[in-house]
Amino acid sequence: MKRLKRRYLALTIDSHETFGSTEFIDAIWAAVSKLYGEYGASRAGLSLIDYDGERKFAIIRTIHTTLEMVRTALASITKISNKPAAVHVLAVSGTLKALYHKVKV
């Protein structure tokens, strides 16, 4: 079986509010399902790797074939838990080590 290539995305949350990790990942799932449906969301292989609510920083993982789809869904987020928010991609990488190096955490 062919090994799935992964992509890690470093994200920043733009909002005056602070959110929990569940609220954040739920907003991402909701955005992906809204734009691409449950079938599309199931292909994305999304998972939350790191989350820091105070610093408004997160890292998620996806499959490289669905990277653009996830990026589009992230850009379409305007609310998290019904509070105004936006999610911006800071960096994308194939390994966590390279990603942390890029965002210099």
Next chain:
Amino acid sequence: MKRTYADLHLCVNFNNLEQVSRAVTRASRFGYGLVAIPFPPRFAETQVKQLQRICEDAGIEFVSRVDLRPQTPEELLNGLRRLRRKFEIIAVLCESKNVARQAAKDRRVDLVSFPQFDFRRRFFDAAEAELASCSLASFEIDMKPLFTLEGAARIRLLSSLRREAATAKEFRVPIVVSSGASDELLMRKPMDLAALASLFDLNGESAIEAVSVNPAAIVKRNREKLSSRFVAPGIRVIRRGKDC
């Protein structure tokens, strides 16, 4: 060569300088090199100067833009005659077919756009695209409605945009993707805007051009035309004075 990204439709309230400053700083942080804030047809030149200064402080180029919303082709022609030499970008929101056709064939119009919520008044069809391809008009798509609309309305908008983007591509009409953001939280990075353009089937390269090359080309062309050295397309004054 590094790309210059542009957001030609930052709809912040230009009377609220604090908000303008925040939006422009954010645009600079997002990697934009050019931003345009639309003015109403009646404006004060001091306001343009103020915005220019704010953009300079943020390290970003300011582009002056006016949005025309004419009801008749005659009104459009009057507006173009009055404002063409004063603004770097002239955008026309076409609410009727007559206005759309006039805007598409007039070389003084830079951007044509259509009502985002009324799908029966989106007149960007093959005839419109053919006229636009012979003039200099580009087709502008604002991303804001994709954030604000939901459900059936968003589906209908995406369907219209997909059809219009395909028509524009067929007739080689440049597409310009702008944020249309009236709020800072609706602003997105250029690559995120390009990713959103995939929703209406723009491929990666075309989407990136829609936020960089296409808007930058309009600004470059118009700045050249508005400069005192411009005589006609391809002809400009290179030296003045006794030594000529």
